[in-house]
Amino acid sequence: MPENVYEIVSLGMRYWFAFLGLLIVWRAFSWLRKDRRAKHRRLKHLPDAGMIGEMVVLQGSDELPEGTVIPVPRAGVLGFVRTCDVVVPVDGVAARHVDFVFQDGKGLLLFPLHKQRCIVDDTELTHRSKTKKFPMCHGSRLQVGDAVLRLRLFAGLDTEYRPTYAPYQPEQSWWPEQYPEENQPAPWQNSPYVYQQPANPWQQEEQPFYEEQPQEESWLNPPVYQPWQPPQQQDVFPPAQPRQQTRRRRRYHEE
């Protein structure tokens, strides 16, 4: 093609190229915007997306009352500042207290940060501990500062089996061949107040002819003496230590 003709064509085409460039950029940014909206819409129906479970507060503070449920992502940081993934505004919790990551086949691994400590199912962890040996599983209890949290993992996650913490409860034997004389007495059976004979399952109880109605207390019906029962063992944690309000805590309140 002659050079002057090519020059005219090329000069004309530059507007076409500029138009196409602008069109491509416009479509790219509108695509980004649409994708962002679609993702928000999709995640609205999947509130647990990206989460592996939740922490239930067993012992907290005024800002984090007991029973509060905190979603737990696959990896992140636990601390009291709002930038953390799991925020625990309780005394004794550092701004960034412990890093955590969920590892398939093991559980939630905790990595306490420098000079921090936490207790997982009665095992104390520091930044020097071999923390990978103590992953948190479903039902594990975590104590950070004065807060006590229990981990609930979603079903279907692959974790290492480990018996989680549960209070000791003596089993009641019911098999007829095992009589109480052969067994060791339960601690409460050593009580000086009362000795209860376990019920014999072979002994058939008489069926009452009619159901007894509960009667109100009166001088005709004095209250029946109830033998003392030992209280059922509960989760007992060290009492919360009074703590001075530090600069960090004040900063949290200000936020």
Add this chain to the structure above:
Amino acid sequence: MRNDQQERTFRRDPGKLLSSAVMLFYFSAFLLLWLKDFAWQAAALAVAVPAMIWLGVNFLPHLFPADKLLLSLTNFLCALGVLVLYATNPAYAYQQAVYYGVGLVAMVVCIYLVRIIRHWRIPVYLLMPVSLALLALPLIIGRETNGAKNWFYVGSLSVQPSEIVKLSLLLIISHFMSRRKFLPWLIFAVGCLGLLMLQKDLGTALMYYGVTLMLYYASSSNLLLTGIGLAGGAGAAVLGYKMFAHVKRRVAIWQNPWSDYDNAGYQLVQGLMAIASGGLFGVGLGLGSPRTIPVYHTDFIFAVICEQFGVIFGLCVLLMYVAIIWRGATTAMAARTSFHGLLAMGATLMIGLQTFVIIGGVIKLIPLTGVTMPFVSYGGTSLVSSMCLIGLLQGVASLNEDDLNEDTRLAMLGSEEGMR
């Protein structure tokens, strides 16, 4: 026959118009270049480049849940390099087209590696000595070019190992940072920076340093140590300024290129003049005199783009990089594991920082350093490593999509169980 839902989805697919516009752009551009001298190569490229883009954008998503937007923009930028090189020096364009094909294959390999390998411990420990050895090779068998000794030659093939090592740098740093191990990645990064300083490849050293520091901040949020690292970097920059004569010269030229416009400042002055002569819409494709700019095909290709297509188109190219960075950051934020998040963020930062360093240098925003413009500049190693970075990003994006689909499936299963 499609039903109504499928019909709506088909019509609303935002990728259709974008990829069509990209293909139309290259078809018309190469057709215009064909009109210039009726060379069959231009006609072949007018068919081959849109076909390659169509293949890259529409075929790859059938293999895995790929991000079509990233694919479209990356393909556009790669093909832009081929187009501009063809308009200035066709010999470079043919080689670049071959590297573009190789880059596409490398990208697919990287996507599959990210998707398949779940435990990176052994590969990372293998990569560390190999990368350091590769980076040390130019010091032994390399040749000095433009003040830096960062190339070595295998036959007629020239290799820049720092472009390959940046991939392993990202993998190693992401792996160790996600495992909260401080020392291994620090030793590796310091070793890489030391070798780059010995090669006097300060542009690449700046990128390595910036990406490492930003990734450290992203993984730890430790402002104090990041600040100390930043101060150390500033000290090293001052030291580099005092030690290397060519750095002093570049800073002086950056401050006033017109003081020595026919010698040391010639390149920068020619680049600025090319951008200015292009105006808003450019001088026209195949016209102008882009070859007067020294190294127009690598470092100063942005000046050539602005001259041929105009400043408006140059801004569009910049916005495309912004879109890629935006998409990369979104992908990193949505990643489910810290390793994948850091990997995606590192790849995004690497592309973003490289683009900023070279375009900032060309438009005299910062002192010029010798790095290539990602995807566009001539250079096989650079193009393939940039495509590999996009491959890493795509791999993480496809894993995110898989996880989200799995969440949706579980949620639907849960709701069905609840209904029962």
